[in-house]
Amino acid sequence: MAALPQEIIRRKRDGDALSAEEIESFVAGIAAGSAKEGGLGDGQLAAFAMAVFLNGMTSEETVALTRAMTASGRQLDWKGFALAGPVLDKHSTGGVGDKVSLILAPILAACDAYVPMISGRGLGHTGGTLDKLESIPGYNATPDIATFQRVVAEVGCAIIGQTADLAPADRRLYAVRDVTATVESIPLITASILSKKLAAGLDGLVMDVKVGNGAFASSMQMADDLAESIVSVATGAGLPTTALITDMNQPLGRSAGNALEVLECVEMLAGEGGDGRLREVTLALAAEMLLLGGLAGDDGAARKKAEAALTSGRAAACFDAMVVALGGPADFMARAKDLLPKAPVVRAVQAKAAGVVSACDTRAVGLAVIALGGGRRRVEDRIDPAVGIDDILPLGQVVTAADPIAVVHAADEAGAEAAAEILQKAFEIGQTDNDRFPIVRQRITAKDL
Incomplete structure (x- = not known):
């Protein structure tokens, strides 16, 4: 007999370690929908999130939570697409002005990788990649899975939000955490990130763990703990992962705000220069992804390959193709200043x-x-x-x-x-x-x- 959700909340509130069965039962209740739909109410989700925030989770609990949220929905299989390169992704823990994904995904696509990037909305004081993309007229940030996989296979990258199919339990919990001051929890961050990445069927993942006064990890100790948690849990689940800890003691780039950040990315992709820190962290993450995917033999070669994709215009072409494939205007790169709100x-x-x-x-x-x-x-x-x-x-x-x-x-x-x-x-x-x-x-x- 499954444990009552209030008993699971009580045990975590009191600092007890939950069993895998208890965690699976609670996650099933999250995925089932609201209380009216036969699942758990937002109040129960908020209480659970706060209990975890205050008392933490063991490594075993975090693995169990990650696996349960991954299993709460569909898991992608790329075998039928005959892709010519590795399936890779990057994820950031979030920061102010962090717009790296919009430049990085097309760089990797131009380097023969395939990037199925499932991103989130703004969380706490940080912006969300999904919110940025939705400032592009017509861009469909929540396509069906068939469309998502087709665009990745044809273009090389697609950046979308969580759909009802992938890690639906995380989707609900993510939204509640955003408004209940429970964002800065290493187990919840780890499980949230990795449940989506494991569901995406990746061959490799690079984590960008932000540290500083604009990051969820304000100290190097917290950033270290989070990076090690993600690398450990991901590797244990069979997903090769590397983490970079990057500075967030000032906004990344010159803009913060959705349409403004998209325009900044368009300008960098178009070869108009841009902020040096934004360019450096983007290329550093790109090099790690190319190494992880076996697309470069060493860091120097990886860096040169990523830089060439950016400066040659090939990354810009991939970005334009992604926008068109997901419903945006065909001339977006050329007319971004006019088209963005x-x-x-x-x-x-x-x-x-x-x-x-x-x-x-x-x-x-x-x-x-x-x-x-x-x-x-x-x-x-x-x-x-x-x-x-x-x-x-x-x-x-x-x-x-x-x-x-x-x-x-x-x-x-x-x-x-x-x-x-x-x-x-x-x-x-x-x-x-x-x-x-x-x-x-x-x-x-x-x-x-």
């Missing part, structure tokens, strides 16, 4: 004083985007894709009191004013340039565990 109010935020941009409260920048309407406070909230922050100055930038530190894109004057106040407090202007961390801070493989 624009906010009616655009306001520069001046520096508080002359000096050097010496520190940034990156989490506050993310919260400013949410306050503008570019993120969610509640599960049911609708996002305004046009709002956000652009032209964000990097740390180390010298400014005068008349220089803008960022530009706010808002739906109205009140929103612009509120965001400007947040940003004025978020950026510290000093008289000396502080030491900064490298963008890639650590690499973790199964051999390191």
Whole structure:
């Protein structure tokens, strides 16, 4: 007889280790739908998530949760597609301005890999890849599985959101975690990420674990723990995985906000330069994926191959083909500035004083985007894709009191004013340039565990 869900919650609340059977029973209740549909209510999911957040899970519990959520839906099989290269993916734990996926997936597709990227919406103060893509007119971010696999096979990459078929238990739990202050839990993050990746039928996975004041992992210890948890659980489940720990003590790139971030990616793919930190972390992750998939013999060769895909325009062509295949406009790359939604109010935020941009409260920048309407406070909230922050100055930038530190894109004057106040407090202007961390801070493989 299956244990009552309230008893499972009670045992985890009291710090007990749950059995695989108890976890499977609870996950089955999540996948069954709401209480009205015969499953568990959002209140029970929230209580379970908080109990795990406060008391953690053993490695065995995390493996059991991952496997149960993977098994809650369909698992993809690529054998019938006769793919000419490996099936690879990357996942980030999330950060402010983290738009890497939109550049990375087409780079890998241009290097003969196949990338079935299943991404999430914004979580907490961080943006979501799915929300960014939905700012593209016509883009279908939730196609059926047959369409998803066809696009991956034909184009080389497809970035979509979770469908009802893949890890449906995680889809429900993910939404509840976002609005119940239970995001920063290593077992829940691990199981959420890997349940989708295992369901996608991958040959290899590279994790981008963010660390810093704009990441869920604010300390290197937490980032290490999370990276090791993901690499250990994934490897144990038969999925070769490497993790890079990358810096998130400032926004990644110059923009934060859905349409603004898409435009920044289009410009980098089109060869218009762009932010050096964004380019560096993208190419570092691409090199790891090429190594993991056996598409390059060493790091130097992998890096050159990824750079060539980006600078030659082949990655841009793959991105354009993906957009068209998923319902977007055929001329999107050429007309992105015209096609992406624009906010009616655009306001520069001046520096508080002359000096050097010496520190940034990156989490506050993310919260400013949410306050503008570019993120969610509640599960049911609708996002305004046009709002956000652009032209964000990097740390180390010298400014005068008349220089803008960022530009706010808002739906109205009140929103612009509120965001400007947040940003004025978020950026510290000093008289000396502080030491900064490298963008890639650590690499973790199964051999390191």
